[in-house]
Amino acid sequence: MNKISKAVIARLPRYYRYLDELRQQKIERISSKELSELMNVTASQIRQDLNNFGGFGQQGYGYNVQYLYDEIGKLLGLGIRHKMVIVGAGNLGQAIANYGNFKNRGFEITALFDKNPELIGKKTAGGEIKDISEIYSYVKENDIEIVALTLPKGPAKEIGEKLVECGVKAFWNFAHTDLKFSSDVIVENVHLSESLMKLTYRISEKNQKSKQ
Secondary structure, eight states: OOOOOOOHHHHHHHHHHHHHHHHTTTTEOOOHHHHHHHTTSOOHHHHHHHHTOOOOOOOTTTTEEHHEEEEEEHHHTTTTEEEEEEEESSHHHHHTTOOTHHHHTEEEEEEEEEEEEETTTTTTTTOOOOOOOOHHHHHHTOOEEEEEEOOOOEEEEEHHHHHHTTTTTTTOOOOSSSSOOTTTSEEEEEHHHHHHEEEEEHHHHHHHHOOO
């Protein structure tokens, strides 16, 4: 398979979400044109994206919704159980832990870690909040694949580097800094403030147009 662009990969979860909604509506098949109208993406873009993985459609039929949903799920690695812990059990960390849909997608949050004694021992949907000092032995003993970092940027890099030494190969990073480790370690940096600023830019742009 040729190297797939980041833009195409970034659209796969969106396809998956819309196809899930179609499944729930008992819709069995859909054309690229109909899907484009739902997603506000051109039909040619959809065909180009899916052709990177073999196409999945049939001439004159379109796409079988359940089949396409299953195949994109496989591409996204959702058929495999992923064990995950959260470092930083504040409001954001607990909100992620308590979001039930992650488990439905194969992400098993087994514990949270924090240094705040008032939080340690508290139960969440993602497991018990443990003392941060226990995390390095925990990830080794429990074969943890993904670590979500929901803590300030100061300790994020140091803790991340130690976790890499413990064998962690993937980070979902919400700390206000871009993390980068060796080439075999995967990092998804999530900046909530940047997303919000994109929204305010669009609001400003819209307001400017309305004044013209």
